[in-house]
Amino acid sequence: MRKLFLLIFCLPVVSVLQAQQFGGHPPSTKWNQINNDTLRVIFPAQSGLEKQATDIAATVQRLAVQTTPTIGSRMRKINIVLQPRTTISNAYVALGPWRSEFYLMPPQNPFDLGTTPWYHMLALHEYRHVQQFNNFRKGLSRVAYYLFGQEGLAMANSAAIPNWFWEGDAVYQETLKSQQGRGRLPFFFNDYRSLWLANKNYSWMKLRNGSLRDFVPDHYHLGYMQVAYGREKYGPDFWKNVTDDAARFNGVLYPFQRAIKKYSHTSYTTFRNEAMQYFRVYVDSVKNDAVSNWAQQQKHFSGDEEFPQWIDANTVVLVKSSYKKIPAFYLRNLTAGSDTRLRTKDISLDNYFSYRNGKIVYAAYEADVRWAWKDYSVLKVLDVHSGQQQTITHHSRYFAPDISADGKQVVAVDVQTGGAATLHILDASSGAVLKKVPNPKQLYYSHPKFYKENTVLSAIRTTTGANTLGLVNINDGSVEELLPYSFHVTGFPLVHGDTITFTAAYQQRDELFALVNKQLYRLQTPANTGTGNYQWSTMNNKAVYSAFTAAGYHLVQQPITADSWKPMDADAFSSSLFTYELGSLKQDQPLPVDTSRSYRIGRYRKAFNLINFHSWRPYISDPDYTFSLIGQNVLNTLQTEIYFNYNTDEKFKEVGASAVYGAWFPYFTLGVAGAFDRQENDSPAVKTWNEVNGRLGLQFPFTFNGGRYYRRLSFSGGINTHQVYYTNFAKTKYADKQFEFVDGSVTFTMQSQVARQHIYPRFGINLFSRYRTIINNYSGFQWLTSAALYLPGAMPTHNLVITGAYQKRDTIGDYGFSNSFPMSRGYLGYNFYRLPEMYKYGVNYHFPLVYPDFGIGNIVYFQRLRANGFYDYTDVRYYRQNLHLELRSAGAELFFDTKWWNEYPVSFGIRYSRLFDGEVQGLGPNQWEFILPINLLGR
Incomplete structure (x- = not known):
């Protein structure tokens, strides 16, 4: 219970830290x-x-x-x-x-x-x-x-x-x-x-x-x-x-x-x-309609169906997503009511796309490899017939693209640093910029559409926030306003011959409108009269659009008749916005x-208030219990920590200080720590010692987020000066040691996008490898490698997770590095950490059991109960004594995904392990544990 309390204590802090980027700017900034x-x-x-x-x-x-x-x-x-x-x-x-x-x-x-x-x-x-x-x-x-x-x-x-x-x-x-x-x-x-x-x-x-x-x-x-x-x-x-x-x-x-x-x-x-x-x-005066009735009939969230656009008289292309599935492009046969999946959508900031002549164009997110505060929005073109996708721009900042009727050109909003916007006309095959449209009035464009030759339709915002629809001349940037400027939000325009359709805020709702020869019409949508309607698309006197419902954006199809058009005066948009009185x-x-x-405006010195201690933080990562004084400057380029740690396994105390400087690349790390009362069984007595370690190191973090996967790669290394002082009985038997050792590690993670109900990504890899070796006076090394492979299970929310680990160390015994080898669940790990070779594999199957949506007294709320069945196998070898041990276990874990005090997410669980080789450590076959799970992918 104490562990859980302290974890909850730290949760508001953790959520803030995750929102912050460390370093992230080139040193020349x-x-x-x-x-x-x-x-x-x-x-x-x-x-x-x-x-x-x-x-x-x-x-x-x-x-x-x-x-x-x-x-x-x-x-x-x-x-x-x-x-x-x-x-x-x-x-x-x-x-x-x-x-x-x-x-x-x-x-x-x-x-x-x-x-x-x-x-x-x-x-x-x-x-x-x-x-x-x-x-x-x-x-x-x-x-x-x-x-x-x-x-x-x-x-x-x-x-x-x-x-x-x-x-x-x-x-x-x-x-x-x-x-x-x-x-x-x-x-x-x-x-x-x-x-x-x-x-x-x-x-x-x-x-x-x-x-x-x-x-x-x-x-x-x-x-x-x-x-x-x-x-x-x-x-x-x-x-x-x-x-x-x-x-x-x-x-x-x-x-x-x-x-x-x-x-x-x-x-x-x-x-x-x-x-x-x-x-x-x-809302009480609004009559139930088909959309509300449909949502009421859905037991749970059904999913989002967004941006439908006609391919032919019976087929539309759209983006679908749900709490079980990540966004993907689908073809829907409206006659048969069937869907055909085209392709998973690359990582994107929204689901917007445009379709013409067999091609889809959309903007996707990509990270900069080195600088965390720099990322990109690149353009992707997907061929609906072949399923092939091409990235036509790189290191760009393009948004809301539209593709021309012949599929040869793309218009997109280029947003420069600071928010200034320009319309670019690009070649749809190569991404080459064909024209940069002048913007003399410093307008901000959104969702541009090809209209006629030399003209682009776009939603427009002024520097004061007023907005309208306008026709932009791509030669000189002049604008013909189609509606009076107002604060009624207007957007998602589409062009259908001489008809322009769009959504605009009107009274209490976002409604659909059309402009035909500059005459404004409100489109009647009897299927949904209660919430907003978006992305109207027409063909052959039929229309589809997305309606907002309690079960997701729902695709609505309706015929277009003379009654669908209600003439309006454009001055209606000049009225005050609705404020619920x-x-x-x-x-x-x-x-x-x-x-x-x-x-x-003056110069801000990056060294200003560089060392900025701001908080004292308790932290638990069993068996380590730590209390730290932590610091960070405003630009988040230096993180500092002074800490005291107590290790409950070895019963030692540790005092240290560390700093990471991220204003350069690579990052510099510096640390010093002293550990007291370390001990090890050395029959017939206990060997005890103190040690001091100083470290200088480098970190090389790289990010490769883009396409359909998030990827991170990090290298780190350093040189350590280490001193060991033996105490008590050991002082008379062993000479104190002083030596230097180097350590290096590499971490790589890759994971697919996740939907809300996914426990783990449908595909993911997590690799970690660390090597430490003494370079003078003594001999000693340790190499640890661990990995996890995340695979889909039988259902969309199930995961098969395969884990493995390998550790090798020297047999001389001059010095033993601290142990992080993951033993089979249910066993004790510290008895074997000095043995020369160990390996382990594990098989896990994670799946949800129930979503209770149940709480107690505004204290704890249970969102999900999930289970994991596992099998672990560890092999421990000691060649001098021809020792070979197998440590096998199988069991089940029950996890509770909860929120405490209506705010703080906490996952905890109970583990039962059946030990097949428990006698090696004097353990009974049945072991129970309380667990606080850690997601290896850091999701």
């Missing part, structure tokens, strides 16, 4: 900064980010004045690092160390996050997290900060205040202070609307923790409804008062729930139900994009 008393914006020099940095600084300073009073008055300066070279759209604020990072690639899909300039939206959203952290260091949370540092504060804050509040409050701020924000986007409410329309009434714990078999909206959607309702009904100070009590742990147990009851004068259960009903009332959203004026202010 120079950094600039805007520095004032509120924030420091750090960005690569010569990246053209002065405009974005200026707006972020101006926006944050105004937010610090205007919205801080609704969460508290405390302010602490924040470092914001801008990352312009990644193709991923994201951002975070973290403690440990205290900083924020903005991934500056704007998203292509406008419906999910809107059309407000991406860097401006990040400033609005992420600075609310800064304000939250600034005001939650109080009471017992402050005690946790003093005891464990910044990560201790993060742990306490997460335990006191649910994740739905953190994100819901930030979404509320982005909505309050912009002309869009997710709280004004119909797409954001599709999730819960679909559940309500399908009468899928899940428990509160299921809504909080999600599911591996059913569609459950995330905490952003849940949180916004709770926060907006609380602000609307109880005023602007309500959440400030609630979080003040909660962060202090007033009442100790369930402080957040107690605070809501205190300030709303109603129970927590009543409050959350009333909040949900406030938004649900707008939240008066609180009308009390403040939005913050406009501001790049006009003048800030001094």
